[in-house]
Amino acid sequence: MGNFHETLGINELKNKNAIWKALLAEFLANVLLNFFGCASCTHISGKPPSLVLIALTFGLVIFILAQTIEHVSGGHINPAVTAGMMATGNIGIVKGILYIIVQCLGALAGSAVLKALTPEDLHKSGLGNTQLAPGFSPIQGFGVEFFLGFVLILVICGVCDPNKPQAKPAATLAIGMAVAVGHLATVDFTGSSMNPARSFGSALIANNWTDHWVYWAGPILGGVAAALLYKHALAAPNLGPMRIVERYTIADEKELKRLDVNRDEP
The missing domain is CATH 1.20.5 (Single alpha-helices involved in coiled-coils or other helix-helix interfaces)
Known part of the structure; x- marks a missing residue:
């Protein structure tokens, strides 16, 4: 029974004060991510937004949010990150599911606030809703999002490796740069989601679910693959x-x- 509780992560829920703080941190971080990130995707005066602007906005907001809440919740801010941590046993199943729920609710709230604070004319741009570019098949989009999730979680595992303390000071900056690189490379292909919750929030507000499965399956499977690969093949040796x-x-x-x-x- 003890092993079963350990697998589910029941013991992680005993400290109710800590778990509620962690859930609040993940919720708030996703509110701010979708508000600021999706705001950078919103068209003004018919002009398409700058791809560099979008990439820098998402990269910088992830950097500052991870720096702010990392000590509270681990700074996941992304169901793909949470899924990777669950696959490697760094977070229990129950706590991981709770994280994913509040991440989605936070992203939804952030997109809702963005819609409420912008003129209706701007809503035609989709308020950051991620869509495949013309000519891209769902399978191709899945592949792009798979590698976006893969590189993000690979970087997170590398800079947060407990046996690489020298990487700790620059960890959140490296994670933000990974997000920015992903957007610079592929925002024209799939919208460069990297984050199922971020896509969920904007899809619900825009009421556009076309190929939405791509933005869940791609980053999550890529993140799980990266986390398992790092744990079993690339992890830094234990210094002892x-x-x-x-x-x-x-x-x-x-x-x-x-x-x-x-x-x-x-």
């Missing part, structure tokens, strides 16, 4: 407590010698 102690001991000894030399100087 002795190696870590030795590293800091050597550094301390060098610092003490430097101070001794300075003390002996007249």
Whole structure:
């Protein structure tokens, strides 16, 4: 029974204060993601939005949101990330499902606020609703979104590897850059969703569900594949407590010698 509870992640729900804070953080982050990100996709005066503007907006908003809530919820902000973490056992099933639910609700709320705060003429652009470009088949779109999810979760696993502490300071910046790169490369192909919740929110508000499965299956399967590949093939080797102690001991000894030399100087 204990193993069953551990697999489902029931124990993670015992601290109700922590779980509610985490769910609130994921909800709020997706509200802001869809509001600011989808706002950058909205056409003004009939002019198509700049692809660079869209890429920078999504990359920067993910960077600042991950930096803000990473200590509260892990900064998933994306069902594909949550699915990857569930596949590798970094988050329990129940908690992961709750994350995905609030991520979708947050994205929906963000798109709803964007619609409420913009003139009706701008709603014709779809308010950031992700669609396949003309000539792209659903299978091709699925492939594009698969690799977008794959690269995002691969980067997340790499920069958040507990055995790579040197990568920690730049982790959220690298994640934001991965999002920006994905948009720069493929926003003209599929809208570069990378995030099922982000597409869900804008699709519901625009009431346009064409090929919507692409934006769930692609990023989630890509994210799960990347997470499993990193865990079983690319994870940094465990330094072990002795190696870590030795590293800091050597550094301390060098610092003490430097101070001794300075003390002996007249």
